[in-house]
Amino acid sequence: MANRYEQQSWKDSMRLKLDFNNMMTEYVGETGISQSEIATLEKQIEKAEKAMVEKRANGKMDWRDLPYNQADVVKDIIEYVDSVKDEFDSFVVLGIGGSALGPIAVQQAINHPYYNELSKEKRGGYPKLYVADNVDPEKLVSLLDVIELDKTLFNVITKSGSTSETMSQFMIIKEILEEKYGVEGAKKHIVCTTDAEKGNLRPIADEQGYKSFIIPAGVGGRFSELTPVGLLPAAMCGIDIEELLAGAAYMDELCKTDNTFKNPASMYAILNYLAMKKGKNISVIMPYADSLKYIGDWYAQLWAESLGKKFDNEGKVVNVGQTPVRALGATDQHSQVQLYAEGPKDKVVVFVGVDNYKASLEIPNIYSNIPSLGFLGGETHNKLLKTEQMATEYALLKAGQTNMTLTLPEVNEFTLGQVLYLFEVATGFAGELLDINAFDQPGVEEGKNATYAMFGRPGYEEKKAELDTRPAKNDKYII
Ligand code: PA5
Numbered sequence: 001m002a003n004r005y006e007q008q009s010w011k012d013s014m015r016l017k018l019d020f021n022n023m024m025t026e027y028v029g030e031t032g033i034s035q036s037e038i039a040t041l042e043k044q045i046e047k048a049e050k051a052m053v054e055k056r057a058n059g060k061m062d063w064r065d066l067p068y069n070q071a072d073v074v075k076d077i078i079e080y081v082d083s084v085k086d087e088f089d090s091f092v093v094l095g096i097g098g099s100a101l102g103p104i105a106v107q108q109a110i111n112h113p114y115y116n117e118l119s120k121e122k123r124g125g126y127p128k129l130y131v132a133d134n135v136d137p138e139k140l141v142s143l144l145d146v147i148e149l150d151k152t153l154f155n156v157i158t159k160s161g162s163t164s165e166t167m168s169q170f171m172i173i174k175e176i177l178e179e180k181y182g183v184e185g186a187k188k189h190i191v192c193t194t195d196a197e198k199g200n201l202r203p204i205a206d207e208q209g210y211k212s213f214i215i216p217a218g219v220g221g222r223f224s225e226l227t228p229v230g231l232l233p234a235a236m237c238g239i240d241i242e243e244l245l246a247g248a249a250y251m252d253e254l255c256k257t258d259n260t261f262k263n264p265a266s267m268y269a270i271l272n273y274l275a276m277k278k279g280k281n282i283s284v285i286m287p288y289a290d291s292l293k294y295i296g297d298w299y300a301q302l303w304a305e306s307l308g309k310k311f312d313n314e315g316k317v318v319n320v321g322q323t324p325v326r327a328l329g330a331t332d333q334h335s336q337v338q339l340y341a342e343g344p345k346d347k348v349v350v351f352v353g354v355d356n357y358k359a360s361l362e363i364p365n366i367y368s369n370i371p372s373l374g375f376l377g378g379e380t381h382n383k384l385l386k387t388e389q390m391a392t393e394y395a396l397l398k399a400g401q402t403n404m405t406l407t408l409p410e411v412n413e414f415t416l417g418q419v420l421y422l423f424e425v426a427t428g429f430a431g432e433l434l435d436i437n438a439f440d441q442p443g444v445e446e447g448k449n450a451t452y453a454m455f456g457r458p459g460y461e462e463k464k465a466e467l468d469t470r471p472a473k474n475d476k477y478i479i
Contacts, residue, residue, distance in 0.1 A: 005246035005414050013409060016251070016418045018264040020404040022397045023271050023348070031345045031400040033274045038260070041270060041433075048432035049258055049266070052425075062218030063424060066226040067249035067417075073213070073228060074241055080191075080211065081126075081235045087188075088153040089120060091127040091236045092143065094169040095157030095229070097301060097444075098221025099193075100133035102420070103157075103233035105298040106225065109291045109416050110239045126238040127153065135165045140172070149180060149189075155236075156192045157229050159215045161199020164451060170201075183208075193228045220439050222302045225420055240413045247417020254418075255425045265422055268404075269429035275348045275402060276322060276434075283322040284340065287352035288329035288389040291411050295352065296326035299423055306427045306438040313435050320434050322348070330388045337392060341399040349396055349403035352419075353389050356410040357382050 004010045025032040055061045093103050107129050112118055116128040130147065132140055154173050158166045177186035192205040192212040205212040213228035224230070226248055231241045255265040272283065283303055285296045308321030327336050329351065340349055363384075365377035376384070389405075396403045406422075408415040431438025453463035 003243070003246075005243045011246075011250055011414070014247075014250075014412070014414050014418075015254070015409070016264065016415060016422065017407045018268065018404065019407070020267060020271055022393060022403045022405075023275075028397055028402055029400050031278075032402055033271055033278075037274055038270060041274070044433060045260060045266065045270065046258075048269075048429055051432045052428060055428075059218055061428060062216055063220075063223035063226070064252065066216075066219070067245045067252060067421070070227075070231075070245065074231065074245070077213065077228060077232050077235050077241065081232075084153060085126055085236065087151070088127045089151040090147040090153070091129050091233065092147065092152055092154045093129070093131040093133075093157060093233055094154055094166055094173065095131070095193075096133040096163060096165045097305075098224050099157035099159065099163075099166065099229055100131050101222075101294070101298040101301050102225030102230040103129070104131050105294040106230055106234050106239060106244070106416060106420075107237055108294040109411055110234075110413060111237055113290060115237065124238040127151075127236060129233060129237045131233075132169060133165070135168060140169065144176075149176070152189060153236075154190050155232060156190065156194075156201060158194055158199070158201055159219075159221050159224065159229075161194050161201035161204075164448070164455075167200065191232070193232060222305055223424055223439075225298070226417075243413035244417040244420075247414035248421035249417075250414070251418040251421040251425070255422070265425035266429050268422070268426040269433060271404070272322065272348055272426075273430055273433040276320065280346050280348055280402065281322050282325055282347040284325045284327055284336075284347050284349040285352065286327040286329050286332065286349060288385055289352070289354045289357065289411060290328070291358075292352055292354070292408075293326075293328050295416075295419060296324075296328070298420075300324035300326055302423055302427050305441050305444065307430055307434060307436065308443065309434070309436040309438075310443070311436070313437060318434070318436065320436060329392065330385060333388060333392055337395070340401050341395055345400055345402070347401060349401060351389055351393060351403060351405040353386065353405055353407045354409075354411055355407060357385075358411070 021027045023033050025034045052061070056064045093100060095103075107115070115123060116130075120126075130143060132143055156166060156170045161167070174186065174190065177189050181189070187209055190210045192201055192210050194201040194205065194212065194215060195217060196202065196214045198217070204210075213232055215224055215227050215229055219227055226245060231244075234244065235241045255263055257263045260266050260270060285299050287293060287295060303322060303324045310317055310319055312318045325336075325347075340347060361381040363376045363379050363381065368374040368377060393403060393405060406419070408419065428438055449460060449463050450467060453460040453467055456464070
């Protein structure tokens, strides 16, 4: 029998919907975007579309082809997972940024919200997933308290192989494992995901004989969730990675049209581009589903690191970008929505809704004698959450705060693949409109280099000298 993601009717029933009515002046009023403003961008949009097509054809956007060119990679991952999953109870990702946020987001979206607390049987025989991204010593020490080393597999993920956070974690774990099991015994507890040739981790993996997976050279960290960076952790916790890729391929088709009003990725980018021009420099992402909460974290990195740039492609200082803010509905209605409704009109709020939740919960028909409670009786939490989403949309519309809504028919691998791919293409497109390089991160490099210099890494002496000339802190301003 064919997989469901091979059936066109099922795929079409799982198509995401982007509703941008509340971005438009006809609805939200003068703070919105008019059709004529979109029309005046025609030439710029055509240029951006052309650049996207050319870059893809010239191998400058290799992440666009990931849904199609990984049959062997997927096979290798599935075989590897099948061969080790019985042996291990915990799978620990050591990675940060693009090497951590995708794995967290996908696992949280698809799996049981208390996945790690379930028995192994209820987890389908797959190990628990932990992601150790930060170098907060308390956290890693505490992780070692909860995992059973004998039954733990560590996945070191780093494209560059030089990220201090990840490599220092690897060094700590490697020593712990080798002390306990010897060099040979430690091997089976480590699997590496890194570049095929470049960086420190590749030669280490090859020399030590660690099992390893490849991050394709042309795919940068935050665009790498659909490579083994995300596919291995996902498959290791029972997620159907073939369906995830099929969802991305489906979205790719939707994003190929040059009819902007039918293309969710270009429209998302165009609206945000025009919004930025009006000073709307905050991009709020607000899923109405706990399962999608960490998509917010993943999106925040993608949008911020890609579009937050000082220079345009001609070297002119532009200082562009939207600050991403993560919110969760309905939780943040009781925290941030007051600001969204009455504060500055400097935001684009993106609601992410779900038509069908995986569970249904009825509210008992009690307290009918108390009208202010009784009205809830007999209804469901499903309806309550969706109604709150619509009500918040309405409140923001009324307040003139531009917003749009992305709806998933349900949260599954196919729809999630669409979400990931949609935001990636939108980010690339927004980069073209802004005329910036969406694929580098010089601002991050500066901080990394300063850390290396302060830590005394060879080759960073000049940077160290530069840092030594920074003004000394004045006690007057420290209280
Ligand atoms: O998007 C990026 O390139 C970064 O956020 C990286 O993912 C992050 O810095 C980690 O880099 P690496 O995978 O090289 O360890």
